[in-house]
Amino acid sequence: MATRVRPNSKRCVVIGGSGFLGRHLVEKLLDRGYSVSVFDIRQSYELPGVTFLQGDLCDKQALLTALKNVSLVFHCASPAPSSDDRTLFERVNVQGTKTAIEACIEAGVQKMVLTSSASVVYDGTDIKNGSEDLQYATKPIDYYTQTKIQQEKLVLEACDKHKGFLTVAIRPHGIFGPRDPQLVPIMVDTARRGKMKFIIGDGSNVVDFTYVDNVVHGHILAAERLRPDSPICGKAYHITNDEPVRFWDFMSELLVGLGYDAPRFHLPYFLVYGLALLLWLLTWILSPVFSIKTTFTPMRVALAGTHHYYSCERAKEHLGYKPVVSLKEGIARTLESYPHLRKGA
Template sequence: MKMMLDTHSLLSLWLLSTVVAPIRGCPLDCFCSGGISETRVLCSSPNIKTIPRNLNPDTEILTIQGTQASLIPLNGLVRSDFNNLTELVHLKISFTLLTHIAEDTFFNLVKLKRLELDNNRLSSVLPNTLSGLGSTLAFVSLSNNRGLHLHHRTFWNLPALREIYLSGLGLHEIDPLTFYGLNGLRTLDMSANELTYLSPGVMSSMPNLWSLDLAFNNMGSLDPLLERFFRRLRRLQLGGNRWQCNCLLKWLKNYPTLVSPKQGSDAIVCAGPPSLEFSHLLDVNDSLLTCSAPSIISCPDTVSGQIGESFTIKCLVTGDPYPRITWTFADGAHLASGSYPGMPLEDRAAIFIKDLSPSLEGTVKLTAHNSFGTETAQIMLTVNGFTTTTTSIDTPQTSVSPFVSAPFFTSSKTSRFATGSNRRAPATQPSHDISSRPPTISRGDISPTSQEDQAEGAGHSTVDHSEPKNNIPAIAAASAAGGAAVILAAVAVVKLCSRPPFVAASGVHAVLSANGPNFHTVAIRPHGIFGPKDLQLVPITVEMARAGKTKYIIGDGKNVVDFTYVGNVVHGHILAAEHLNPGSPACGKAYHITNDEPIFFWTFMTRLLASLDYPAPRVHLPYWPLYYLSLLLQFIAWILSPLFIFTPSLSPMKVALAGTDHFYNCDRAKKDLGYRPTYTLDQGLKLTVEAYPHLRNPLSQSEETNQKKTY
C-alpha cells in the first residue's frame, strides 16, 4: 500500500511539474535547454516586447535574438526586468528595437560575465550602467548600434573586463579617458567606424592589450608615439583604411610580423600619394615614404562677382600629409575643411559661393596647415552691384537648380567626401563629376553642402523633412547594395543613419517614404559592386586564393548572379539625380542598377581568379549538406559561447550567397531613367584587375621569370 502511495505521489509530482513548468520555467515563445533545470533560454519570437517574466530563477544564459528581416520589438530595459535572474552569467540581446537602457538595469546581475548588446538601436549607454558589474564582467559587445554615443565613463570601474567590441558604431573619435583603468583588457575591436585619429592617450590606459582591430575606418596616418604601445600587441588589424603612405607610417615597417598578411593581418594598402596608390606598405622602399610642408602653388589675387551671383574660388595646394584648409572672410566667417586621409597630394582647395553677399567683400585668407608647416594666401573679393548707403538692400532670392553634393563610389564601401577640397576623381569614372562640388556659402552664411553620412547597412533611418530654402525641391538618392546605403543630399539636409550590416530595406523605405510634393526622393539598389579600390571582393578573394581556399565550388556552379561595376553605379546615381523633377515617374521609386549581364557566380569568380593568375575552382561540394553543416556549426558556436568565442568560417549566409541565384531586373531603370550600363562586365573586370597589380599570384610571376631565364 505504501509502495502504491509512493508511486501515486511521484506521478502527481510529475504531473504538477508539467503544469508548473510553463509558469515558472520556459516561456511559450522561447526554447530552453541545459538539463532538468533548463538554465539556457533562447527567445526569438517577434511577440517578445519585454524580458519574459516567468523565466526560471536559475537561468544562466539568456539570449533574445531576432533576425535581419524580423527585429524583435523590445525597445527598453529596466532593473525590474532582471529582478529574479541573479544567476545570469551570459546575456545576449541582438537584432531588436532596443534604444535605451536604464542606468541601474544590471544592478542585480552580480554574476554576469558576458554582455552582448550588438545589432540593436542603442543611442547611448549611461556612465554607470555597467559599473555594478566590475568584479565579474569580462566581455562586452555593443557592435552595430550605429550612432551610439560612447560616454567616456562607460567602461570605468570594470577591472575584470577582458574584451570590448565596438564595431560599426559610426564613431568619429575616442576620448583618451574612454578605457581608463582597464589594465586587464586583452581585446579591443573598433573596426568599421569613422575614426580618423587614434590618440596615444587611448592606448596608455590598456597596458596589457594584445589584440587591436582598427580595420575599415577613415584613418590615414598613425601617431609615431603609438609605436611603444603597438610593440606589445600580438594581433593588429589596419586594413580597409585610407592610408597615406608617407614618413608618418614608416615606423610600422619595423613590425612586419605584426602587420604582414602572412601573419593573418589585413594588408596595409596605400591610398596615396598617387605614385604609391594600391601598393602594400611593407613593399614600399623607405626612401619613398616622405613628408612635405604645405605649398600653395597657385591662387588668384583678386576675384569679383555680382551681388546674388554664385561662383567658385579655387587654389592649388600641395602637402603631405594633405594640409587642413581654412577660409577666413572679411566679416570673420570661417570654413575649415577636414584633413581627410584619402586626399591626394595635389588638389584644388575650393569654395563655392552662392548668392554673394556684400558682407563678404574684402580680403579672403586661405590657410593651409599640416604638422610640417603652414602657408597662407590672400585673395581680394569684390562684390559689384551695390552702394554703401543707408538704404537697405535685400539679397536676391535667386532660383537655381538643385545642387547635388555626394561622394563617388570607388568600391562597395563608399569613400568620404572632403568638405572644402575637390578630391580628384579616378580616371575610370564617367565624366559627370558631381563629387567635385565645393562647400556652399548662402547669403553670407558659410556652410558645407555635403551632409551625407556613410552607411554600411541600413537599419534605423531618419530623414529631416525641413522645408527647403528658396522653394527648391530637395534631391535624395539612396543606394542599398549588399547592406550599403548612401544619401545624395541637395539644399535641404537629408540623413540616413544606418546600422550595419542588416536590414537595408528599412533605410530605403525611410528615403522613399520622405517623397512628397516639395521633396523628391529615389532609391538606387545596385548588387555585387566591384571595381578599382574595392576593399571587399577582390582583396578577400585573393586572400582566400593564397590560403588555398578557392578550389571549391558550392553546388553545381549554375547559380546566376548580378555583378555591377562601380562606374555603372555612379552612372545610375547621376541619372537618378537628373530625373528627380516634379512630375517625374522616378520620384518615390526604387530602381535596380546592375551590369544587366547575369552570369554564373562561379564563372565570374573563375575569370577574376584567372585574371590575377590564380587557379580556377574545380572541386564541387553539394549545396544542401554544406548549408546544414553551416547551421550546425552556428548552433555549436552558440552552445560553446559561454566557454570561449568560436566563429565558424562557414556560415549559412556565405553558403547561400555562393550557391543560390540572386539577379535583378533593370527594365524600370531603363524606362524611367534611361539607364544603360556604361561599362560591360569584361571592361569592368579588366579595369578592376589592372588596379591590383600587387595582388597577382607571385608564384605564377616567378614561374614566368624562370621560364624566361631558361630560354
C-alpha cells in the same frame, strides 16, 4: 524678412563619399561639372575642388553645416556587408538615415538619391530576373540586409511625407571594380590560404555582378531625372550590368586572371549550407562567453550557391539606363588595377 537662398542645382553632398562607391561617384560628378562636398566619418583621399567634412551621420548639426545651400544629396554611407556588428548597422543605416532625412528637410535640400541594395528582396532563395515589384525579404539574410530594408523604406516614404523633398533609391548588386576593398581582396586572401578549391553546388547558378562605373551612372541618371512630375519619385531601381553570369565562372575568371587556380571540386549545396548554419548557431550560443567571428556563414553560402539576378527594365524605361562598361571590360579594368594581388607579387 530675409530671403531664403535658393540652393545651387549643381551643388551636392555625397554622404559616405570616402568609401569605394562614394569616391567613384565623386570623381564622375566632378567630371560632369558638379560642385561636390563629401561628408563622412573619415577622409581617405584628397581631390582638387572637393570639400571634405568629417562628422558622424547621427550628428544633425554637423550635417546641417554640410548641407547649407545644397540641392542634392547622394546617401552612400553604410558599413560593409561583411561586418557582423548589428549595433553599427542599426546606428548608420537606420538612425543615421533618419537624421540625414531630418537634416535635408531642415536645410531645404530638394533631392536625395539613396544607395540601397538588391539584397533587400533576397531571402536566400533563387531570384531569376527579379523586378522591383518583389516584396521585401521577410527573412533577411543578415543584419546588413535587415537594416537596408528599413533604410530604403525611410527614404522612399519621405518623398510622400515631406512636400518638396524628392527621393529615389538605386539597388545595385555585386559591385566590383578598381579600389574595391571587399570582393577581390577577400577572394585572393581566401585563395592564398588554399580555400578557393571548392564550388558550392553544381556551379550553374547565375547572378549579377555590376561594374562600379555603371552603378555611378545609375545614380547620376536618377538624380538628373528626379523632378516633381517624374514617375521615379519615391521608387527603387535595380542597376546591374544587365549581363547575368554564372557565379563560379565570374569568380574563376578573376582568380585565373590574377594567377590563381580556379575552383574545381564540387560540394553539395545543402550540405555546405547546413554546416554553415550549425556553425552560426554554435557561434551565437557561445557569443556571451567567447568572442568568435566566422566568415563561413549561411548568407555567404546562399550568395555563392543560388540564382540571384535582376531585371533593369524599369531603369531602362524611367531613367534611360544602359550600362556604360561591359562585364568583359569591367573585369579587365579590375584585374589591371590589382597588380599587388597577383600570385607571387
